[in-house]
Amino acid sequence: MAEFVRVAAVAEIPDPGKTLVEVDGEMVALFHVDGAFHAIDDVCTHDGGPLADGELRDHKIACPRHGAKFDIRTGAALSMPAVRPTRSHDVKVEDDGVWVRLREDHRAAGPAAHSASGPVPASASVPAAAAAPAESAASATVIDRAPLAASDQPLCEDVVREMLKEVKDPELFVNIVDLGLVYGVTLGDAVDAPGKRHVAIDMTMTSPACPAGPQLIADTKRVVGTRADVSAVEVRIVMDPPWTPDRMTEAARDQLGIF
Numbered sequence: 179m180a181e182f183v184r185v186a187a188v189a190e191i192p193d194p195g196k197t198l199v200e201v202d203g204e205m206v207a208l209f210h211v212d213g214a215f216h217a218i219d220d221v222c223t224h225d226g227g228p229l230a231d232g233e234l235r236d237h238k239i240a241c242p243r244h245g246a247k248f249d250i251r252t253g254a255a256l257s258m259p260a261v262r263p264t265r266s267h268d269v270k271v272e273d274d275g276v277w278v279r280l281r282e283d284h285r286a287a288g289p290a291a292h293s294a295s296g297p298v299p300a301s302a303s304v305p306a307a308a309a310a311p312a313e314s315a316a317s318a319t320v321i322d323r324a325p326l327a328a329s330d331q332p333l334c335e336d337v338v339r340e341m342l343k344e345v346k347d348p349e350l351f352v353n354i355v356d357l358g359l360v361y362g363v364t365l366g367d368a369v370d371a372p373g374k375r376h377v378a379i380d381m382t383m384t385s386p387a388c389p390a391g392p393q394l395i396a397d398t399k400r401v402v403g404t405r406a407d408v409s410a411v412e413v414r415i416v417m418d419p420p421w422t423p424d425r426m427t428e429a430a431r432d433q434l435g436i437f
């Protein structure tokens with residue numbers, strides 16, 4: 179088991195207050211609230227945001243990148259877009275100092291912790307071009323067509339958006355329209371298929387390195403491509419403007435328990 183490491187003098191950290199410390203080569207966010215100290219990894223489990231740079235309110239810290247909140251006492255993820263806990267650590271006060279001992283649990287819960295030799299800076303982000311899922315911009319797939327049912331409405335942006343509600347984020351179980359991931363839908367005449375439409379969908383991810391990206395792209399193409407009047411579906415991944423939780427609809431917030 180790891181040993182306690184003295185990381186600060188009690189008097190150095192105001193109440194309420196927070197600071198970033200190094201323990202055994204890892205960066206840890208240390209908090210002082212209501213007379214007690216708490217320590218969690220300086221890593222947001224959504225996409226590695228630096229929690230010590232976030233806004234502290236009572237026992238909650240908000241990730242400065244996309245706003246996920248964590249409980250500083252337990253590391254529990256309290257709000258979207260984080261769904262997994264970050265690691266919490268043992269803390270004691272002794273000889274006017276604050277001591278932290280790393281815990282091993284939750285180590286695999288999210289992105290790798292910052293190492294002291296190479297911390298991820300607050301502004302660090304994976305370049306969209308490098309991190310977007312491989313099957314992204316300007317990729318179009320010709321679809322096996324199903325017959326157009328008599329009850330189908332004429333193809334338009336609203337119909338496409340309605341169909342896209344069948345595509346759900348595999349971790350959050352909320353559809354991509356209500357999550358606010360669909361930025362735009364453009365319909366054009368298909369050059370090689372008279373009378374049919376080419377559908378281009380601009381969509382984003384909750385983070386550039388979203389592991390669900392390839393699945394969301396494939397599901398989007400499959401769902402829209404079932405229409406007989408669609409010749410091809412193009413999915414373009416857009417990371418600017420970046421997704422933020424306020425893009426979610428009320429339905430999504432209700433589903434996720436966010437008020």
Ligand code: FES
Nearest residue numbers: 222225227241244
């Ligand atoms: S990196 Fe923390 S909410 Fe996205």
